[in-house]
Amino acid sequence: MRSFRWPPPPDSGPRTWGPGPGAPRTGRPALPEPETELVATPHGVRLERLVTGTGDPVTVFAHGLGNGIATTRPFGSGVTGRKLFFQFRGHGRSDSPPGPWSYHDLARDLRAIADLGGATRAFGASLGAGALCRVLAESPERFEKLVFFLPAVLASPRGEVARSRLTDLLDAVADGDASALADVVALELPPSVRNTPAGWAYLRQRLDQLLRDGLAPGLAGLPEQAPLADPAALAAVTAPALVIATAGDDLHPVPVAEELAAALPHATLHVYDRPGVLWTERADLRERISTFLNG
Template identity: 75%
Template sequence: MRDFRWPPPPDGGPRTYGPGPTAPRSGRPALPDPETELVATPHGVRLERLVTGDGDPVTVFAHGLGTGISTTRPLGSAVNGRKIFFQFRGHGRSEAPEGEWSYADLARDLRAVADLGNASRALGISLGAGALCRLLWESPGRFERAVFVLPAVLDEPRPEVARRRLTELLTAVRSGDAAEVAEAVAFEVPAAVRNTPAGWAYLRQRVDQLTRDGLATGLASLPGQVAVRQRSALAAVTARTLVIGCAGDDLHPVAVAEQLAEALPAATLHVYDKPGLLWTHRTDLRERISGFLN
């Protein structure tokens, strides 16, 4: 793999150095952002929301730290019924109350959006999986089905490498420097595609989003927190659940997925064999999620 460089090539293809192909290569342009709305919640924080589809069942989708609706939308493409995507506080157009935040605050955001939309099912990725875990810890019967994709934290703080990477991301976004942001998010792209049109398109979209919307300072304390105090309390959860992890992911240790599946009474665990599953196993992941939720 050639070295990562920024800014991206203007022609959409990988910029190469030294001998090698130099013809322009155009990547597929990113889809335009959908039209969203801001909704009021009972706890006083307005959240950005997108609703697609119609009918029952209704599923709410919760994103990871520093991402948003654009990350969760593809996972709902084959899910039946109405789908509600939203941005947690401090992300996108959602409001950012002052002070430090906890997983209890994120669970409150998730609960409000789910209640407003009468959602009976939920999916959470990474940070969203932690918020979903906290919500079910507080209200074990809230959902009929739930999917946890790449859970990162349960009742023990994240490992140091994860906290360091997330702190670097928050620092880069606060700097406002596009190159620093690109360096912080480059690890999200598998090495095999990092210098390809698809990789550049993803990085360009992520950098544009983060430099435009920013990330609230209230998120800075989350990497050192836990989602629940005792995982044993999850034994009261009544929902059928699917837990998805992958081996070799420093930010989302497979041990957390295994512990969560063991704590939930009606859980199915699936572990992919390598990281970057949103790139390497995207089709299988969508089919697995829709097969479970449908």
């Protein structure tokens, strides 16, 4: 099988290695990033925010560790009303107050953006799903609808594989090592996508953002933590919830999603049969999320 290589070809296109036809050498330029704003929060941490759409209802979108606004926007493409995308502390242009940080701190970030924007619905991916759980444990009636995409952790810290991957990501960003960072980020892509125009475009965008904005050292302790001490803390949540997982994802094990769905009184669990659903099941995923939130 042809292997992934970094750096990219000098002509900016993807390149295959070994026998076989070469891949396209050119591609469309990336769209410019939307203009964001820094908003002050009651707990003194300025957070980067993007607001799209108009009217009610309002949905807040919380991203995963090392991700941000760009990676959560596709989940809201079919969602009606106003949408609030933001960067947790230590990501993008958001502040990085002295650490270490906990899920309590992330929950404060999420809660502040939701309150300032009047959000009544919430979406959380991976780390964002954990922060959302912490918000709900403290305020079980805060939201009217909930979506949890690839929850990574609930009441126990992440496993060794996940901790190692996240540590490698933080170390590569801290060192400014583009090659090492590319190796880590490439693991987010299904093998069939890694040496395609779409895969290279995604990789370039992620590396540009991570090397430009960095990731704060305060994030390093989060893989050793869990948002809740006991899943029973979610027993009072009143909102209907959709929990989405994928089989074969080491960073987001299905048992965590099952545990979360069991802890929420009004949850529906959907498990895709293979990882990389943003590439392999994109249309179904977007429709599933928008149908649930808009219904």
